[in-house]
Amino acid sequence: MKTVDIIERIEGEAKLVCSWENSRISDARIEFLNFRGFEYILKDKPALDTLIYTPRICGICGQAHLKATVEALENIYTNINEPLEVTNKAKLLREIGLNIEIIDSHIKWFYMFIMPDIAKLSSDIKYEKYKAIKGSQWLNASKITSEIIKSLAIIGGQWPHTSYMVPGGVMSDPTLLDLTSMQNYLDQAVIFFENSLTGVDIIDYLSFDNIDSLEKLDYALKDFKNISFENELEKIGKSYDSHIVLASSSLFESAKIKTKNKHKIDINKVKEENINSFKVNSTKKDNEYTWSKTALYNNEFYETGPLSRALVSNRSFIKSIHKEYKDSVFTRVFARMDEFAHLLIKTKDLISKIDISQESYIKPKYSYSEIEHASSISTVEAARGSLYHKIIMEKGIIKSYDVITPTVWNLGPGINAKLGVAQKAIIGVDSLEKAQIILRSFDVCSVCTTH
């Protein structure tokens, strides 16, 4: 038997094609059938215009693309031995902006993209508050996300789609009062975390280091936990349990973990394959079924995202949950909401570290048009995991722009008899409902996957 289902509410859509044997999924294909050709669009564009283009790859994680672009552009200077001077203030304002976007994305994802589906697993009417659009929790989440994102608009001018980061720094120059307002918006998120999501003081929460602390949770995370355990979401969705974090930040460490051993990243071992992917301007072959490519590290599949970041960065609460429930749906979803708390407090700390007397921007000594030929790579930790940009440039004009998004790592097709990460996680479950929840647990972003 074969089933074909269109999955929506994943920032676009995907098709889940499952083969069934003895009432279990024996094979699964995740098909991304839409392609917008950003890498083609970027070709032959002037270097700085990429700052306008790449955030528009994705309406929810545009700042991650912006930061990746600006860092790839800056790395061009490093690669010709003329590294740019960027002030600590500018670096902080970039990381803060990205963090705010990730925080916003995590809340939206939990309340709009997965919790309505998880709540549907239970027939208890008390969970109707998680219903899309009509439920009080959905509305509450939409309220808080629109408040939080104001703090990014203070330094970016607007969200979505600001390009306030530029090689040499940032374009804005906030006052101390602006920074205070940013703190205020994030304080509202703290209140939301305590009074709607967990019922736990956020500082107490951050000291949790043992799985038993799950019992201390209240409100939405308690509801999530209870429905998860009633439906055994802690037993499904397991994949390779190999994790990769390409970029580092104030909160995240960069490394990969395979069978418990942690290793440093060698960026040259990142490869993109397209064996089972459609190709532009060529007839579709039988084995090709998706526009998503396949991302590999040293020819192996790795999961990326908040769970991977928590494990690589050795965060004890998630490690203890992972020890018990491995890379299951429960752990993966929980790690994302756990990251919300860590990012929130870290970002407030970063804002307090800004020295406003520093320059926001230092003009580069050379323009890109003066550079004959150069290439560079950048990596950024985005909401959904590691993002990779690679630029080849001649005299200030883009010759090639390659983007590997987090969702390609997680949702790209398997190759050479090896399954992709999400494919492996889905195979073996006994219901389509569960398969869809597993797929959602990766925080699918269809527009990013195929870009």
Place this chain on the structure above:
Amino acid sequence: MTRHKPKIVWLQAITCNGNTHSLLSSNSSRFELFLNSFDLFYHPSLTTDTSLDDAINLENIDFLLIEGAITSSSDYFTISDNNILDLLIKLANKASYIISVGSCASFGGIHAKFDEDKSIKGVPDYLNNLELNNLKQKIINLTGCPVHPEWILQTLFTLKNNKIILLDDKQRPKEIYYGLAHHGCTRNEYFEWKVEAKSFGVKEGCLFYEQGCRGPMTHSNCNRVLWNDVNTKTRAGMPCIGCTEFDFPRENMLETKKNIGIPTQVPLGINKRAYLTITGVAKTFKIDRLNNKLINKEEYENS
């Protein structure tokens, strides 16, 4: 009070979903009022109880909102296995109002730059010549990359009450797009006295002379109806990139094209000679207040 709630169907075509996230970032009490006043029947990112087929099977759609560019080709993009244009026409025939949400839906925008599919265009490019019998007003373009959420809300509420909205020659609501992004910019005084921003990252100076700001040539009210209730790009220090106009995205958006030191494009509708005369006069004066930093480094260091 029982109210009639007009039905909204939101279609996502070739898009980044930025307009959806712009709407979700609207003022939260306005957004709540919107949800209470309209029936958001189908939105692929938000609704869970209805499917695209349910939307197709509706007899009437009060407001059909389209996010993203349209193509007649199925080579690179389909929506739930439907050719985008076929689906659009199916839904358009049921609609009382059709609203292109964002510059991609209005003009093709950034996605029309994908040369491998030459048929990527805006909604009006495909629908303007069709006879759509239910349509009460010609297609309305809410341009912007993304659209400002308040433009969606104001347009919907106005049409709900007033049935008709005044449009400009690009089919945009005139009362939103009659002014320029420049109007209300906090850097206006620098523009008046021709004081340019010395670089990115400063509060002082106008971004029109070096950084490519399109504020004086771009129709929008960004600087009157603030973004996310708090700010705008030009106020923060990022030049306007003209994202509400049909020629977005342009080339070299972060620098001002000049000829012998003079911007090749002067503010909209201003004759070049008039502009140069005023510039010449303004530049003969050196006004200290406008050339000094608003807050000196030393003030921070001594505080």
